[in-house]
Amino acid sequence: MTDASLNSVPAAPRSRSLHTVDERTRKRNAAEKRFRVYGVTAILIGIVFLAVLAVSIVRSGMPAFSRMVVEIDFVLTQEQFDEAEAQLMKTSAYQAYFNAALQESLNAAGVSAPFDEAAVERILGKTGGILREFYRENPDRLGQPVSFELPASSRVDGYYKGRVTRDTIVDSRFLMKSDLDIVDAMHDAGILKRGFNWTFIQGTDSGVDNPGGAGIGASVIGSFFMMIVVLVLSLPIGVAASIYLEEFAPQNRFTDLIEVNISNLAAVPSIVFGILGLAVFIQFMHLPQSAPLVGGLVLTLMTLPTIIIATRASLKAVPPSIRDAALGVGASRMQAVFHHVLPLAMPGILTGTIIGLAQALGETAPLLLIGMVGYVAREYPDSLVAGFTEANSAMPAQIYTWAARADVGFYEKAWGGIIILLMFLLTMNIIAIILRRRYERRW
Amino acid sequence: MDDMRLTERTVDTNESKITARKVQVYYGDTHALRDVDVDILDKAVTAFIGPSGCGKSTFLRCINRMNDTISVARVEGEIKLDGEDIYDAKVDPVQLRAKVGMVFQKPNPFPKSIYDNVSYGPKIHGMTRSKAELDEIVEKSLRRAALWDEVKDRLNEPGTGLSGGQQQRLCIARAVATEPEVLLMDEPCSALDPIATAQVEELIDELRSNFSVVIVTHSMQQAARVSQRTAFFHLGYLVEYGETGQIFTNPKDPRTESYITGRIG
Ligand SMILES: Nc1ncnc2c1ncn2[C@@H]1O[C@H](COP(=O)(O)OP(=O)(O)OP(=O)(O)O)[C@@H](O)[C@H]1O
Numbered sequence: 136m137t138d139a140s141l142n143s144v145p146a147a148p149r150s151r152s153l154h155t156v157d158e159r160t161r162k163r164n165a166a167e168k169r170f171r172v173y174g175v176t177a178i179l180i181g182i183v184f185l186a187v188l189a190v191s192i193v194r195s196g197m198p199a200f201s202r203m204v205v206e207i208d209f210v211l212t213q214e215q216f217d218e219a220e221a222q223l224m225k226t227s228a229y230q231a232y233f234n235a236a237l238q239e240s241l242n243a244a245g246v247s248a249p250f251d252e253a254a255v256e257r258i259l260g261k262t263g264g265i266l267r268e269f270y271r272e273n274p275d276r277l278g279q280p281v282s283f284e285l286p287a288s289s290r291v292d293g294y295y296k297g298r299v300t301r302d303t304i305v306d307s308r309f310l311m312k313s314d315l316d317i318v319d320a321m322h323d324a325g326i327l328k329r330g331f332n333w334t335f336i337q338g339t340d341s342g343v344d345n346p347g348g349a350g351i352g353a354s355v356i357g358s359f360f361m362m363i364v365v366l367v368l369s370l371p372i373g374v375a376a377s378i379y380l381e382e383f384a385p386q387n388r389f390t391d392l393i394e395v396n397i398s399n400l401a402a403v404p405s406i407v408f409g410i411l412g413l414a415v416f417i418q419f420m421h422l423p424q425s426a427p428l429v430g431g432l433v434l435t436l437m438t439l440p441t442i443i444i445a446t447r448a449s450l451k452a453v454p455p456s457i458r459d460a461a462l463g464v465g466a467s468r469m470q471a472v473f474h475h476v477l478p479l480a481m482p483g484i485l486t487g488t489i490i491g492l493a494q495a496l497g498e499t500a501p502l503l504l505i506g507m508v509g510y511v512a513r514e515y516p517d518s519l520v521a522g523f524t525e526a527n528s529a530m531p532a533q534i535y536t537w538a539a540r541a542d543v544g545f546y547e548k549a550w551g552g553i554i555i556l557l558m559f560l561l562t563m564n565i566i567a568i569i570l571r572r573r574y575e576r577r578w
Numbered sequence: 579m580d581d582m583r584l585t586e587r588t589v590d591t592n593e594s595k596i597t598a599r600k601v602q603v604y605y606g607d608t609h610a611l612r613d614v615d616v617d618i619l620d621k622a623v624t625a626f627i628g629p630s631g632c633g634k635s636t637f638l639r640c641i642n643r644m645n646d647t648i649s650v651a652r653v654e655g656e657i658k659l660d661g662e663d664i665y666d667a668k669v670d671p672v673q674l675r676a677k678v679g680m681v682f683q684k685p686n687p688f689p690k691s692i693y694d695n696v697s698y699g700p701k702i703h704g705m706t707r708s709k710a711e712l713d714e715i716v717e718k719s720l721r722r723a724a725l726w727d728e729v730k731d732r733l734n735e736p737g738t739g740l741s742g743g744q745q746q747r748l749c750i751a752r753a754v755a756t757e758p759e760v761l762l763m764d765e766p767c768s769a770l771d772p773i774a775t776a777q778v779e780e781l782i783d784e785l786r787s788n789f790s791v792v793i794v795t796h797s798m799q800q801a802a803r804v805s806q807r808t809a810f811f812h813l814g815y816l817v818e819y820g821e822t823g824q825i826f827t828n829p830k831d832p833r834t835e836s837y838i839t840g841r842i843g
């Protein structure tokens with residue numbers, strides 16, 4: 136477009152019919168139509184990416200929520216119990232009882248398979264120990280049928296999830312090719328079934344060669360305690376700082392400097408906050424390593440700028456006439472802010488806070504630096520204080536640790552962990568939307 | 579218009595409520611108000627007239643120190659309320675504003691219920707001891723602002739849901755609810771129909787028996803109808819100040835005359 140072409144458009148005649156579209160209108164309409172097409176295309180591309188992401192996460196992550204279990208009805212008499220307890224190798228005595236019961240169940244189902252104690256141990260692990268523990272704790276169940284649900288090893292699990300096939304299997308101390316015959320037989324007999332993997336939800340991190348025992352529960356708790364620290368510190372500090380800066384602080388060089396620095400802080404990469412946390416909180420202040428308390432402190436530093444910027448923006452958006460109105464009837468500045476401005480800014484503040492928290496919940500890098508890596512999440516904290524101070528991991532760090540492990544069994548755990556993390560984030564976003572709706576007022 | 583009425587107008591008292599001397603207002607580098615000297619009488623209505631942008635609102639905002647909220651604004655000179663300098667360091671502007679109420683040029687109800695809008699001032703000043711007393715004040719204030727009949731059945735609906743003129747009257751009700759000694763009204767009738775305007779003018783006349791009222795208006799007729807004193811501002815100067823009758827019938831300054839007769843503005 137040049138000025139010449141604009142000038143060359145002849146001056147419109149005095150009166151023209153509204154039924155004929157003139158050249159300029161036609162061009163404007165065409166431009167608008169083009170813009171709409173660009174917009175719709177952009178949105179479609181976004182939706183496609185989102186769909187691909189969602190489908191791949193669900194496909195890769197869903198297997199983490201199921202596992203193969205052997206369900207077997209088992210009776211142990213008092214005499215058998217006494218006999219086993221009298222022996223030197225007590226658990227292997229229990230194991231023998233179990234194998235006998237397994238053999239019986241297979242026979243009853245009319246399935247026969249070459250049976251081998253070592254193979255059963257490879258498929259189900261050391262069952263004797265589990266049985267002994269159960270009956271020592273529940274002696275009243277002796278002589279009664281008890282239904283045991285024992286998780287199959289992760290190799291067997293992988294066989295049913297397609298990770299291991301008869302062609303790709305390599306004989307090892309974990310699983311032999313011949314074991315698959317027994318596995319198939321148990322499956323045919325209905326003893327080996329697919330069940331919901333509670334261990335993944337409730338469990339803690341496991342050893343590097345035991346993907347089947349890995350669970351995200353402990354790191355969910357770790358994340359929870361961190362978020363409490365972040366919320367308790369960053370919301371009051373952030374809101375108080377914003378209110379002061381926006382409503383009370385004088386406009387001078389110093390406050391300008393603070394303002395610039397807050398914006399800069401929001402752009403600092405998270406790993407820098409991790410290094411800072413390591414140097415200040417752990418090496419200088421000697422706070423416990425890998426503790427959710429320290430993680431929470433580091434994430435607070437990261438979240439503060441987000442909350443301050445969001446809060447200041449929503450305070451700014453409150454029309455000044457509202458402040459004038461309050462001051463005009465003789466309210467103090469404090470009353471004007473707390474009675475009128477803050478309630479109007481509340482939806483924005485809450486949204487900003489929840490977005491900040493969601494960012495903090497998904498943050499990985501700084502946690503790795505202060506030692507909140509996945510493998511420290513070995514047990515649940517046993518008290519409220521321990522929840523803050525004892526070594527734990529957090530969801531994203533746990534996911535990162537699983538994704539980095541060699542055993543392919545951890546692959547689905549990482550994806551499953553992502554599903555859980557996203558569910559938490561989605562919940563937080565929904566809460567943000569609900570709060571915004573509830574507090575929203577029009578003027 | 580009923581211009582004859584203004585000759586009947588007499589001032590009940592000659593006591594000054596507010597005295598301003600050599601008031602200057604700067605917005606950054608712009609000198610918006612120059613050398614304003616004025617004595618505003620107690621129990622009288624003073625009208626500020628003048629073309630748009632001449633500094634009427636600016637001067638009004640000086641009287642209750644609302645200019646403090648504008649960071650670039652700077653006020654010099656002396657303004658005394660009952661003989662006390664309101665720009666003295668010892669004066670808390672919050673206390674001042676409880677005495678000097680204001681109705682703003684643009685209606686600005688709180689985004690709260692009509693009831694809360696009116697009751698807010700009495701509440702924060704601790705003017706009532708019971709809900710019944712508060713209800714009474716709300717009703718009385720809304721009646722004075724000629725709004726009661728329109729809103730009495732929906733006191734819990736948001737004040738922002740009212741029409742522009744209703745909002746303006748709500749703001750008037752809010753301002754009179756705190757029983758200020760001085761009421762500053764910046765174009766309170768700009769969005770009102772003739773009936774509501776007449777009602778608000780009646781209110782102003784009624785308030786005059788107890789308070790001192792300052793009203794900014796673009797309507798010459800209104801100034802003539804309601805005020806006893808009129809001040810004419812032009813380009814930041816207070817050009818002429820005197821009895822309303824004299825300003826409208828026998829202005830001394832040629833600029834006043836041309837404004838009143840419609841030649842500048
Ligand atoms: N907040 C402000 N910042 C800078 N300049 C201002 C501000 N408020 C007013 N002014 C300037 O001060 C001068 C006087 O403005 P003021 O609002 O007092 O006019 P007014 O007489 O009330 O006009 P109107 O009749 O249109 O309301 C104008 O030139 C205006 O541009």
Ligand SMILES: [Mg+2]
Nearest residue numbers: 634635683764
């Ligand atoms: Mg004005």
